Amino acid sequence: MALLQEVLANLCQKAGLAPSQVDLSLVTGTIEGFVVSNRASVRSSLEHLQRAFFLDIVESSGKIRFVPRGQLVAATIPINDLIPQGDGNSRELLTITRRQESELSQTLNVNYLSKGADYQQGTQLAQRQVNEAENASNVTVPIVMTADYARKVADVLLYTEWTERTSYRFALPVKYACLEPGDVLDIVTASATHRIRLQKTALSGQQLRCEGFAEDGSVYNQSNPGGDDTIPVQVVPNVGDTTLFLLDIPMLQDADDNAGFYLAVDRQESSSWRGATVYRSANTTDYGFLASSPVAAITGKVTTVLAAGRTTLWDYQNTVTVVLSCTGTLLSAPALDVLNGANAGLLGDEIIQWQTAELIAPKTYRLSKLLRGRRGTEADVGTHALNERFVVLSSSTVQRIPDGLDLIGAVRSYKSVSAGRDITSATAASFSNTAKGLKPLSPVHLKGNRNGAGDLTFTWKRRTRIGGGWRDNAEVPLGETSEAYEVEILNGTAVMRTVAAASPTMSYTAAQQTADFGSVQAVIAVRVYQLSATVGRGAPLEKTI
Numbered sequence: 001m002a003l004l005q006e007v008l009a010n011l012c013q014k015a016g017l018a019p020s021q022v023d024l025s026l027v028t029g030t031i032e033g034f035v036v037s038n039r040a041s042v043r044s045s046l047e048h049l050q051r052a053f054f055l056d057i058v059e060s061s062g063k064i065r066f067v068p069r070g071q072l073v074a075a076t077i078p079i080n081d082l083i084p085q086g087d088g089n090s091r092e093l094l095t096i097t098r099r100q101e102s103e104l105s106q107t108l109n110v111n112y113l114s115k116g117a118d119y120q121q122g123t124q125l126a127q128r129q130v131n132e133a134e135n136a137s138n139v140t141v142p143i144v145m146t147a148d149y150a151r152k153v154a155d156v157l158l159y160t161e162w163t164e165r166t167s168y169r170f171a172l173p174v175k176y177a178c179l180e181p182g183d184v185l186d187i188v189t190a191s192a193t194h195r196i197r198l199q200k201t202a203l204s205g206q207q208l209r210c211e212g213f214a215e216d217g218s219v220y221n222q223s224n225p226g227g228d229d230t231i232p233v234q235v236v237p238n239v240g241d242t243t244l245f246l247l248d249i250p251m252l253q254d255a256d257d258n259a260g261f262y263l264a265v266d267r268q269e270s271s272s273w274r275g276a277t278v279y280r281s282a283n284t285t286d287y288g289f290l291a292s293s294p295v296a297a298i299t300g301k302v303t304t305v306l307a308a309g310r311t312t313l314w315d316y317q318n319t320v321t322v323v324l325s326c327t328g329t330l331l332s333a334p335a336l337d338v339l340n341g342a343n344a345g346l347l348g349d350e351i352i353q354w355q356t357a358e359l360i361a362p363k364t365y366r367l368s369k370l371l372r373g374r375r376g377t378e379a380d381v382g383t384h385a386l387n388e389r390f391v392v393l394s395s396s397t398v399q400r401i402p403d404g405l406d407l408i409g410a411v412r413s414y415k416s417v418s419a420g421r422d423i424t425s426a427t428a429a430s431f432s433n434t435a436k437g438l439k440p441l442s443p444v445h446l447k448g449n450r451n452g453a454g455d456l457t458f459t460w461k462r463r464t465r466i467g468g469g470w471r472d473n474a475e476v477p478l479g480e481t482s483e484a485y486e487v488e489i490l491n492g493t494a495v496m497r498t499v500a501a502a503s504p505t506m507s508y509t510a511a512q513q514t515a516d517f518g519s520v521q522a523v524i525a526v527r528v529y530q531l532s533a534t535v536g537r538g539a540p541l542e543k544t545i
Contacts, residue, residue, distance in 0.1 A: 004029045004053060008046070008066060015042040023065040029053065032115055033144030039270030045256070046149065052112075052153055054220055055254045056197075065180035070220040073195070074183040075176065082187070083171040083207055094187060094194070095169040101132035104165060108158040111140040113149045116230035119144060124226050126154035137161075147226030155222045164213035168196050171210045178480045179208065184215055236300035237272035244278065244429055245299065245391050246391075247291035249346060250375040251437040252393060254466045259435040259534075260402040263290075264297035264391055265416050268323055274419040281413045287423060290401065290414070297397035298328035300363075306347060306380035311373035314355075319361070319368040320347065320521065322390045330365045330392070331359035338371060348388040349381040376539060377443035378416065408435045440530035441465060442478060444502065448545035454510035454520040458487065460541065462504055462529055481533040489516060490525040 031053075033174045036045060050057060054069040084091040107127045111338040124147060126378065139157060168188070172179070180201055187194045187339055197215035201208055247262035263369045267273040275294035277285035300322045309315035314335075322330070333342045338353050355369035373381045391398070396517030400487045410433070415426040441463040449457045464479035489497040496516040499506055510520045525544045 001030050001032055004031050004049070007031055007034055008049065011034075011042050011045055012051075012064065012181060016071075017064060018163055018357050021063055023060065023063045026068055027066050028057070028068075032146070033113065033119075034112060034273070035142040035144075037142065038473070048143060049238065051139065052143050052145070053139045053155070054088060058181040060180050065182070069197070070217045071182070071184050071496055073186050075179060075185045075345075077172065079174070079187060079189045081173060081176075083133070083173060085169070085171055093170065093366065094189070096194075096321075097167045097169075099165040099167075101165075102133075104130075104133045104161055105135045105137040106130060107135075108134040108137045108139065108154050108161070110150050110154040110157070111138065112153075113142065113144045114150075114229045115144050115146050116228075122147065122150060124150040124154045124229075126151070126158040129156060144301060147229045148223070149226070151224055151226030152222055154323065155224055156219055157217070159219045159222070163216050163219065166214040168194065168210075168212050168214070170210055172210060174206050174208060175447070176202070176208050177203060179210070184217070193402040225510060238270060239272045239274070239418045239420050240268035240270035241426070242267060242273075242276035242416040242418045243299065244296075244414060244430065244501075245274075245297065245389070246414060246431040246433075247346060247391065247398070248350065248433050248436050249349070250377065250429075250439075250441070252344075252375065252398075256400045256437060257466060258267060258402045259405050259408055259433070259438055260400050261433045261435075262398050263293070263401050264299070265293045265396045266299040267296045267418070268442035269326055276416045276418050279415045279417065279423060281415075281428075282410075284413045284428060287413075287415060291399060293397070293399065295327075295397050296326065297394070298324060298330070298392040299326075300324040301331065301387045302384070302390055302446070303346065303364075305354060305386055306350075306352075306384040308462065309372050311378045311381055315370040315372050316368075318370065319366050320370075320384075321366060323364050324363040329359075330367070332356045332358075344374065344393040346391045346393055348384050349376045350377045350384070351393065359401070372485055376465070378442065379539060403433055403435070406434075409519040411431075435535050437465070438535045439465075440532050442487070442541040443528050443530055444541065446526065446528060446541055446543045446545070448524065454513065456508040456513070457505065458508065458526060458528075458545070459505045462530055484531040484533075486529045486531060488529075490527060491517065492525075 005027045008024055008027060009019065009022060046057065056067040058065050058067060079093055084093055086092055086327045095253055095471065107125060110124050113119050165295065179198060181198050183198050183200065185196055187196060196212040196217045198210055198212040200211040219427040243266045245264040249262060250256060253337040263278060265276045265317050273293065277292045278290045279289040280290040302320055302322055304321040306320040307318045309318045333355060335355055338355050343354050348371065351374040353371040353374060354367040358366045411430055413428045414431055415423055415428050417426045418424050443460040443462050446458065446460040464481040467477045483502060484505065485501040487499045487501060488495045489508065497512065508524065513520045523544055527540050529540050531537060
C-alpha cells in the first residue's frame with residue numbers, strides 16, 4: 001500500500017517534471033497496488049489512475065495540478081453575465097448539447113486486480129435500467145482494489161457517462177478569468193440552475209470561452225457493495241531444502257568410463273517438493289547449471305556400525321540398521337537377483353548389496369545377508385562408523401556427471417536448489433572429484449615363490465574396471481591403455497624399493513634384499529598397484545609373504 005500522492009509524484013518525476021512543477025495538494029487517499037507490466041508512457045499510467053480515483057489533471061499557473069472530482073462550487077454565475085455567441089439571430093448565451101441514449105452504455109464492467117482473490121483479475125459490474133441504451137463497456141485498470149471500491153468505480157464511471165451526456169459551451173467576461181478546468185460552477189437561469197464542471201477554458205480578447213459537462217457531485221459518494229470475489233487464501237507451500245550427495249566412487253557400469261562422479265539428491269519431508277537443480281562454482285560466487293533431478297534418491301543414515309566381513313562370499317553374520325531420511329522403502333530380493341545387481345547401496349565408502357531388508361520401526365530397516373566390498377571397495381569394509389551416509393544406488397535416482405580431466409582434484413562449490421526456490425536459499429558444499437572411477441582396481445591373489453638362492457618371485461592377478469563379468473574360456477579385458485604395475489617393498493611404513501612391471505610378476509633377488517635390509521629376508525611386505533595412463537596408481541594390494 002502507498003499514498004496516492006507518492007505514486008503520482010513518482011510518475012511525474014519519470015516524465016521529467018520537477019516537484020515544483022506539480023501540485024498534489026488536493027490529492028488524498030492510498031492505493032493498494034499499481035502494476036506496470038510492460039513499456040508504457042507516463043500518460044497512459046496517469047490515465048489509469050485518473051479513471052480509478054476520479055481526478056482531473058489540468059495546467060494551472062505553470063504547474064500540473066491534480067484536482068479530485070466532487071469539488072465545491074467555485075462560482076455562481078447569473079445567466080445575464082454570459083456573453084452571447086454566434087451571429088445574427090442565432091446568438092446564444094448558453095449552448096446545451098445532449099447525446100442520444102443509444103450512444104451510451106447500459107452496463108459497464110471494471111476489470112481490476114482483486115485484493116480478495118489473491119491479486120487475480122476481478123470484475124465488478126454497474127448497470128442502468130434504460131430502454132434505449134444497450135451498449136456494454138469494459139474498463140481495465142491495472143490497479144489493486146477491493147471488490148467494494150471496484151464496484152464504486154464502475155458505478156461512478158457509468159453514472160458520470162450519463163451525467164456528461166449534457167455538455168455546455170458559453171463565454172464569460174474577463175472578471176471570471178480565474179476559473180480553470182476542473183472547477184465546478186452554477187449557471188442560474190430563470191427556469192433552472194445548471195451545475196457544470198469545466199473541461200476547457202481559453203482567454204480570447206475580453207472573453208473567457210468555456211466548455212464543460214453537467215456535474216453531479218453526489219455520484220462520487222456512492223457505496224454499493226461489490227460482488228464477492230474472495231477466494232480461499234492460497235498458502236505458498238514450503239518445499240524445503242534439498243540434500244545433495246556427491247559421490248566419488250568406483251564406476252557402477254561400463255558406460256560411466258570417464259573422469260566424472262555421481263550425484264543424487266534427497267528431499268525433506270515435504271509433499272510439495274518437485275525436484276532440484278544443482279549448480280557449480282569455481283569461485284563460490286558465480287554458479288552455473290550442472291544438472292537437474294526430478295526424483296529424490298532413497299537415502300539415510302546408519303544407527304549401528306557394520307563390522308568388517310568377508311568380501312569373497314556372502315556375509316551372513318553381520319547386519320546394519322538404516323534409518324531413511326524421507327519417504328521410500330527398502331526391499332528384500334532373491335539371492336539370484338542380488339547377484340545380478342539388485343539392492344545396491346553406498347554405506348559410508350563401501351558399496352554393499354543386501355538380500356533381506358526387515359522393517360523394524362518407521363523408516364527403519366535391518367539389512368542382512370550381505371555382499372560386501374562391491375565394485376572394488378574392499379578396502380572400505382572395515383571403515384564404518386555411526387551415522388554414516390547410506391544411498392541406494394539406483395539408475396533412476398543416481399546420475400553420472402561426466403567431467404574433464406582438467407577438473408580431477410579441483411575443489412568446486414556446489415548448491416542443490418529445490419524447484420521453486422532461489423539459489424540463495426541453498427547452502428554451498430565443497431567437493432573435489434578424484435576420478436575414482438578411472439582408478440584401476442586392486443590386484444588379487446598375490447603369491448611369492450623363493451628359489452634355493454633366496455630369490456623371490458612375486459605373482460598376482462589383475463582385475464578390470466570394465467567388462468568384468470564372467471566369461472567362459474576368456475580373460476577379462478585389460479580396461480587400461482596398457483598393462484603396467486608398480487610394486488613397493490616395505491619395511492613397516494617405509495618404502496625400501498619401488499619396481500615397475502609390465503606384467504603381473506616381479507623378481508626380488510637375494511642381492512636386492514641384502515641391499516635393502518642387510519640380509520636375505522624370511523618375510524617380505526609387498527604392495528602392488530596397477531597403473532592407469534590417465535590417473536596413475538589404482539587401489540593397492542598389500543600382503544606379507
